[in-house]
Amino acid sequence: MKKSLELLEAIGEPVSQDMKEKLTHGSRQFRMSVHVTKVSSTNNLVLYSHWHEELELLFMLKGTAKFHVGQEKIVVQSGEVIFIQPNMLHSAIRVDQEEIVFCAVLVHFNFLTSLENDRIQQQYIFPLFLQGGRYPLLIHRELEQELKLIPLLEEVRDLYQQEEHGYEMLIKARLFEVLYRLEKCAAEHPPSELPGQSRGGNSSMLAKKTLAYVQQNYNKRITLTDMAQQVNMSPSYFCRFMKKQFDLSPMDFLNEYRISEAVSLLETTDKKIMEISGLTGFSNVNRFTEMFKKTYGCRPMDYRNRLRQNK
Known part of the structure; x- marks a missing residue:
């Protein structure tokens, strides 16, 4: 079975x-x-x-x-x-x-x-x-x-x-x-x-290209211009594209991906919070903590402690 x-x-x-x-x-x-x-x-x-x-x-x-x-x-x-x-x-x-x-x-x-x-x-x-x-x-x-x-x-x-x-x-x-x-x-x-006929086409391909770029480079310094250039768009048009595609600004999308990678490290390693912050592309640990709390409602260390208690 x-x-x-x-x-x-x-x-x-x-x-x-x-x-x-x-x-x-x-x-x-x-x-x-x-x-x-x-x-x-x-x-x-x-x-x-x-x-x-x-x-x-x-x-x-x-x-x-x-x-x-x-x-x-x-x-x-x-x-x-x-x-x-x-x-x-x-x-x-x-x-x-x-x-x-x-x-x-x-x-x-x-x-x-x-x-x-x-x-x-x-x-x-x-x-x-x-x-x-x-x-x-x-x-x-x-x-x-x-x-x-x-x-x-x-x-x-x-x-x-x-x-x-x-x-x-x-x-x-x-x-x-x-x-x-x-x-x-x-x-x-x-x-x-009928509620919602699926659409995709060229927009879906551009979204895949954006996702691939973020996946490969999230641990580095990435600017709005860097992301927009990957799909040959101006920064302002790229912002509208990302809002329509993901309901997020480009930088919010990037930070959400970084947080998801940070969660993986919190769950599977004993790396220090400061080290995880650097490995996931945040400029400093305070920024990392701020973004993590915005997403999960708690600090990274609190999240890790909760996981350990549950186990």
Whole structure:
């Protein structure tokens, strides 16, 4: 039986230089996976910024989180589903102090295709992976009551974890049923009625480039001009771009990334606070403490002490 729960914790560098997730989902013979993740109330980060080739159906079991998917920003509560298209940059942060638990079902193009290029493949699978934008980004509670996707996704989760004989066929059948219900919803509802059609395109690629630059250089001195030059924008236009893409100013985005790296060092090493401040690119320890307290509501040492007490 596969493990049923993952804890969001420090895992080194989870993404490559172009922000593609390093984690492998499934195997070459079975190109899908299921992940149930628990995020403690002390962790502000719910999902690090990343993308992957698989489409993702994520449903919230507990808590509320704010997701950034492409250019969309959307709050997802327990009992709701978010549909994330392949190759779409996405991340999430917590909204309140409640514990968060979510389940993500990831499916690769090859898992749903067949050797024969039949009508199903041409009319539904190819457009889903190559064009996108047809299905709603958020399946809110009212829409979920109509579609009833979560019971199907929960069955996929249980089948995946228990691995009983023939479970692979049932998983594929249930996933096709999920896509059928989404397709039926898209056919019956005009796009204006659906909450949030995913967008990405060039903006998503520029966001990936910005993220990669921050990931590689966060421990150095970075100016607004340095960041804007990476995507060939003027500083003023770059500020507007980052506000629209991440709902943050460029420097706030940089500092949030630095804080996330600092949290990883606090959780996994015994390095002194002053040393962590320098390793994560802050000009001095007072600035580091100020930014950390703004994000987590406590000083770095208090955060570390709390972790040790919990353990």
